[in-house]
Amino acid sequence: MSHNKRVELSRRSVIKGGLLLGTVAAIGLMPIKLLRAEETVKENAEPKTKKQIGFSYDEAKCIKCENCVRICQETYKWETDAPWRKLLRNEKGDALSMSCNHCADPACAKVCPVNAYTKRESDGVVIQDSSKCVGCGYCLYACPYHAPHIQKKSGAVSKCHFCYKLQDSGSGPMCVGVCPTQALTMGDMKELSQKGNLNYKGLPNPKITNPSMIAIPK
Amino acid sequence: MGHWGWLIAIYLFLGGLGAGAYLTSFAAEKGFLGKKTNLNQVGYYVSAPIVAFGALLLITDLGQGLKKPWLIINMFLNFSSVMTWGIYILTAFIFVAFIKAFFVWKKRQAPDVLSYIGAILALATAAYTGMLLAVIEGVPFWNSYLMPVVFVVSALSTGLSLTSLLAHFFEKQHQVHEERVSQVHLWLVSMEILSITAFFALIYSGSQGAVAKLSANLLLTESLALPFWLLLILAGLVGPLVFYVQQSRCQKKAPLAMKEQNLSENADMPAGVNQGASAKSQNALLLCDGAVMVGGLTLRCLIVFAALPVWNGLLS
Numbered sequence A: 001m002s003h004n005k006r007v008e009l010s011r012r013s014v015i016k017g018g019l020l021l022g023t024v025a026a027i028g029l030m031p032i033k034l035l036r037a038e039e040t041v042k043e044n045a046e047p048k049t050k051k052q053i054g055f056s057y058d059e060a061k062c063i064k065c066e067n068c069v070r071i072c073q074e075t076y077k078w079e080t081d082a083p084w085r086k087l088l089r090n091e092k093g094d095a096l097s098m099s100c101n102h103c104a105d106p107a108c109a110k111v112c113p114v115n116a117y118t119k120r121e122s123d124g125v126v127i128q129d130s131s132k133c134v135g136c137g138y139c140l141y142a143c144p145y146h147a148p149h150i151q152k153k154s155g156a157v158s159k160c161h162f163c164y165k166l167q168d169s170g171s172g173p174m175c176v177g178v179c180p181t182q183a184l185t186m187g188d189m190k191e192l193s194q195k196g197n198l199n200y201k202g203l204p205n206p207k208i209t210n211p212s213m214i215a216i217p218k
Numbered sequence B: 001m002g003h004w005g006w007l008i009a010i011y012l013f014l015g016g017l018g019a020g021a022y023l024t025s026f027a028a029e030k031g032f033l034g035k036k037t038n039l040n041q042v043g044y045y046v047s048a049p050i051v052a053f054g055a056l057l058l059i060t061d062l063g064q065g066l067k068k069p070w071l072i073i074n075m076f077l078n079f080s081s082v083m084t085w086g087i088y089i090l091t092a093f094i095f096v097a098f099i100k101a102f103f104v105w106k107k108r109q110a111p112d113v114l115s116y117i118g119a120i121l122a123l124a125t126a127a128y129t130g131m132l133l134a135v136i137e138g139v140p141f142w143n144s145y146l147m148p149v150v151f152v153v154s155a156l157s158t159g160l161s162l163t164s165l166l167a168h169f170f171e172k173q174h175q176v177h178e179e180r181v182s183q184v185h186l187w188l189v190s191m192e193i194l195s196i197t198a199f200f201a202l203i204y205s206g207s208q209g210a211v212a213k214l215s216a217n218l219l220l221t222e223s224l225a226l227p228f229w230l231l232l233i234l235a236g237l238v239g240p241l242v243f244y245v246q247q248s249r250c251q252k253k254a255p256l257a258m259k260e261q262n263l264s265e266n267a268d269m270p271a272g273v274n275q276g277a278s279a280k281s282q283n284a285l286l287l288c289d290g291a292v293m294v295g296g297l298t299l300r301c302l303i304v305f306a307a308l309p310v311w312n313g314l315l316s
C-alpha cells in the first residue's frame, strides 16, 4: 500500500513537473512575440539627426583594388588586425567595402559606459574618442558590423570617423576620394535610402541599428 | 568580436554569489530559513568583499583603463549603458553591505531600512549581471529577457550554498540542521532547471534567430557540451535536486523516528547509528553545496563563451 502510494506520488510529481516545464516554456515563448510586433512598429526610416550622411557601395563598379582600405590605413595608422575599413570578399567573387556605418541607432554609443561615442547632430557621423575609452570591450559585442576594434598597443578602441575633420574643412573622406571607379561614394541618406539598403549577402538585419550605408549588388 | 573571457565570466559569477550570500543572510535574519539558523551572519560578512573582488576582476580586464586608471571614473557617465548602471549598483551594494556587516560584527541592530536597501541592491546586482548580456542585440544568444531570470535564480542558489558551507566551518558553536534550508534549496534548484529549460525553449523556438540556435548547439551538442552536461546539468543541478528531494523526504519521517528513539530503552545504539548517518548526510550536503557553486560558475563561463555575433563578418 505505502509502496504503491509512493510510486503514484512520484508519477504524479513527474507529470506535475512536466506540466510546469511546459508552462514555463510557453511563458518563455509568448511575450517575445509581442515584443517583436512592437519592434516592427517602431522600425524607422526617419533620421534621428538633422541630417544623416552615409556610404554607398556599388558592387558592379568595384574592381577590388583595395585602395579605399589602403589609404585609410596609411592615414590613420590602425593596426592591421584592428581595421577601420575592410574589403570583404567570398569565393563567389562577391565583395563589399565596409567601415563603421554611422548608424541612426548606434548600439555602440548606447552601451559605452564612458560616453566615448558621440553622434553629431549636424550630419549624423558617429565619432569615437579613443582618449576616453577604458577598453572594456562592451561596444565590440554591441556593434553588429564589427566596426570598433581594440588597438593592441593602446588598449583603446578606435574606428572610422568618416574623416570628419576633412569634411568639416570642405573635402570628402579619403576612401571615397581614392576609389578609381566611384564604387564607393557618399551622400545624404534621404537620397541613398531611395536606392537601396544594407540587406546584403548575409549581413545582419538593418533594423538592429539602422546603418547609414547602402550596398547595391551586381 | 569581443574579447571577454574567464575574467568577465568569474566577475559575473562573483557578482551573483555575493548578492546571493547577502540575500541568504537577510532571509535567515527575517526568519525565512527556519526558526533556529546559523545563516544569519556569514553571508553578510562575505557579500561585500566577494562583489568588490569581482569588480576588481572587471577592472583588470580593461585595456587602456588599466594604464590610465583616472579614466575609470568616467564609467559613471552614460546612463543608457547597462554597464554604467552596474557600476552604480555595485558601488552602492558594496557600500551598504559593508556597513551592514559592520553592524552584525558589532552585534548591534542595524536600522531596518539599511538591511532592506541592501537586499534590494543585492537583487539589483544579481539582475544586472544578466542584464549586462541580455541587452546586447549583437549577440542573439544573450539577447533574451530570460537571461537575467536565469542569473538571478542561480545567484540565489549559489549564495545559499556558499553561506551554508561557510556557516558549517565557521559557526561551529551552533550547528543547526534546518529542513527549511533544504526545502528552499530544492525550490531554488528546481526553479533554475525550469528557467534554463525555458531559456533554451525560447531559443529553439527560433524567435532569437538562427545564430542563437548555433550558440545553443555549442552547449547542447558541440564543443561546450561536456562541461554543460557534466558540470552544470549533472553536478550543478540534477545531483543537488535528487539530494534535496531525498533530504526533504527523510526529514518528513525524521520527527517520527525521534519519538521512537526517545521511547526506546536502549538509547545508545540508535543514537550512535543516527549520528553516523547524519555525519554522512552532512558530508553529502557540503558536497552538494560545492557542486551548486561549481555549476553556477560553469553557467557563467558557458554563457560568455557561447556568444556568437549576429553576423560572422563574412559575405555569404
Ligand code: SF4
Pocket: A099, A100, A101, A102, A103, A105, A106, A107, A108, A109, A126, A142, A143, A144, A145, A146, A147, A148, A159, A209, A211
Ligand atoms: S556600425 Fe557599429 S560602431 Fe558604427 S555606428 Fe553602427 S553600431 Fe556603432
Ligand code: SF4
Pocket: A111, A112, A113, A114, A115, A116, A117, A128, A132, A133, A134, A135, A136, A137, A138, A139, A140, A148, A156, A157
Ligand atoms: S571599449 Fe571603449 S569605446 Fe568601447 S564601450 Fe568600452 S569604453 Fe566605450
